[in-house]
Amino acid sequence: MADIPLSALEVAVVQADTRAVDTLRDTAAFAQELERLGYGRIWYAEHHHSPAIGAFPPVVLAAHAAASTSVIRLGSGGVLAPNHAPLMLAEQFGTLAALHENRIDLGIGRGPGTFDEATARALRRGAGPTTDAEYRDDIAAILSYLVDEVALGPLPEPWLLASSTSGATLAAELGLPVALAHHIRPDNTHAALDRYRAAFTPSRWSERPRVLVCVETICAETEEEAARLAGPMDVVKAGLLKGASEIPFPTPAQAAAHTFTTQEQQALTGFRAQQATGTPETVVRRLTQLADETGADELMLTTPVYDFRDRVRSYELVMKNS
Template identity: 40%
Template sequence: MKRLADIPLSVLDLAPICEDGTIADSFRNSLDLAQHVERWGYKRFWLAEHHGIPGVASAATSVLIGHVAQGTTTLRIGSGGIMLPNHPPLVIAEQFGTLETLYPGRIDLGLGRAPGSDRATAHALGRDPTTADSFPEHVHELRTLLGDSTSDHKVKAIPGTGTHVPIWLLGSSTFSAQLAAAMGLPFAFAAHFAPRQMQEALHLYRTYFQPSKDLAQPYAMVGLPVIAADTDAEAERLATSALQSVLGLIRHKPVRVQPPVDRMDGLWDASEKAAVASFFGAAIIGGPETVKQKLEETLAATQADEFILNSQFYHHTDRLRSYEIVSQL
């Protein structure tokens, strides 16, 4: 059985925009968080591509990865993920080839097939609704563009060719799990917002994994929402900021990160409360001992090779404290 002390910890950041904050504040806070978790021993710091969401500032993901990479030295910086159907594979190969050249050995490329936006924003991005059907072919094309150049490759990514940026597949269902297994790629499951198919996806990934030149054995990372504080009561109160953000998404009226409240009663009805609970089903909320116990339980259930934590707080100092607490466990 795996021990929590042996499991690498990483960070998934969305550059959250708080109700009384600015986007510039979000970028400063993301870099500050990365610098802190680097000192605390975290392995990766990933940023997620989302568009048109008032509380998320990481839309220009590749640009923000460069900003964070420049301000850190050992942390692996990457995407969790780039929504590949929004982009031609050549453009992503050039962007991440550039990043890998600037920050060698520190860049990860996590890929998703969702739009990361609503329908109107997806249309504004010029996204063809059928592009997701070509996701496997586009992943293969991207691997080829980042691999070694051969004479039969008519299109080359410059920079990009020969950089071998590590590619991960991300997912919240079984599709990407099976694709990652077939391609011999590492897989990250997004239990931080869609935990229902986690066990099935991990089982399929490990069962059907085919070794590749990139990966000899399956490697599964699990994304978890973690709200840690000095006491259980304080963590429950601070978690209401994240709950309000999820509530806004469920209502299709996303909001900036809101201040915590003492009670959610009156802010949602029974059906909304149930929907938020489902969305946040894998959440780990509590003081140090509670968080440790729940992480150990999750590790026992998933046998994850790595955890990547998403912790949304209204106050940046509370977010720092949460990641510090987890690092000490």
Template identity: 45%
Template sequence: MPIPLSILDLAPIAPGATASESIQASVSLAQHAEKHGYKRVWYAEHHNMPTIASSAPAVLIAHVAANTSTIRLGAGGVMLPNHVPLLVAEQFGTLEAMYPDRIDLGLGRAAGSDPQTMRALRRPHTSADTFPEDVRELQAFLSESSPIPGVRAIPGNGSHVPLYILGSSMYGAHLAAALGLPYAFASHFSPQLLPQAVATYRDEFQPSAQLDRPYVIAGINVIGAEDAAAAEVIIQENRRTLARGVAAKGNPSITNADLDRLLERGAIAQLDNMFSYTAAGNASDIAAYLTRFQDLANADELITVHQAPTLEQRLLSVALTSEWAEHARASA
């Protein structure tokens, strides 16, 4: 039986496009996801990346929420080492006050940026070391209590915005289990430890006030198109886009031929590893792959990443993917 489908939107800035156009595309994507029955859309915090417009997830969430009605929206995630817990509690407490029962808060331990950007953010390189304590402090600020006498998050106090631990290693699996929080594994770009991490999380899970049983969200790339050949064209363009961002540092003057030579030489072999879990093709192809992946991941929910050069291609991918769940609902 298919499980809930969600979307991770990286708010990509296409070559020659503006951040404003990217943000409007994210609104259209969320509206399309809402129409097709997706459970949630999350936005990831990244900094100093010319091809991504989601550096301020809370602001983006507020804008998208104002232009949708029912779909859940959240951060997937806020990179907590970049922030103090009180401010995150106030931001997401404000979002919850504006859009009740629609806001999620995923938390990541990585900085989501390079060392130079970390310095610009005024964060020490050791800030990730206190991640478990910072999660607990944030959790307390969102509850009726407070971790610091006389200090409350307003808005935020008593909002109980649901928290999710994001990860791509065993660290996040252990922490999510110990805290009794849902666990979202980033298998859409770091697939190696998915089965092991999920098994560990489920084995070690301790019930909490938020969650009484384990809940796993697994990330997967989806390239929906008219057929497999059309999907392959999009995959190759995605590889070039990633190569441009990783190897060329977003240099707009680098050509596709230059990027293809880098890829052919294996200069950035890790990019192909990022596509290890990819459902590609038409609706039937996608449905078959998602069913297999659900079993492999032992997941309670799949969060899909629809990377494509144009918004129209992303919207088609979202619609084709939704047929997996829609068919199951019609058959129930």
């Protein structure tokens, strides 16, 4: 796996018994640590009205991290097109790219970034969910504005986030690199990649298909410790399986005391088998397998664990053993 670039997705988890400002204070230190370890890029995800994830705009987090690092790429993974005017996104990321030359990515996604319908409507000024045609028009407008209206120098590198064949098809049609959300919908990964590669049309943005696969990765010195660190996110996922809105991100001790139903445990076990959790040997073997199966050009790791030091240690163990 040594020849596969590694990067990180930071979802800015707000842990139980902490404040959102504490999470914000960690973002620059996290970027500095991953730059030191040799990771290629960090992306920040857009979320709203969640007790477990901070509502921190990706463009702000990227700017904050870029100011305290020197070579690692920063960007969104993703900023959600339906929530923003295309010109505004082009201006924001175009400005960042001018300030931090050849270091800024613009990863664009479609979802609302929230499970709360009132929040989703507020983000869209009362409008309902975006249609396929509207989403395509938004992406095309963002790309056009970057080139024709905003260009202040080097452009941000655009990526399209996808978790289905429809998103992958749009990325192929527009000639964009694609970032597959394997950490969210792993069952869709292979079909989406097949569609993307078959339909890809070269563009000014990419001459060939380029694939990034994001995988949930939790690494520790022992299998038992990795399972303990994975416990809080398991509780959050179990809540989503019940159709509940997001819950606060629990401590490992709170997660250890949680009782899962048989159905929840089966679903969690199945999901974890498609991700990468365990010792360095287990995790690197699984990441290598996933890279081989998908033909990914890059793997992006997302590590939703409670403690900042444990999260950095997970990334350190993966990089040192790759």
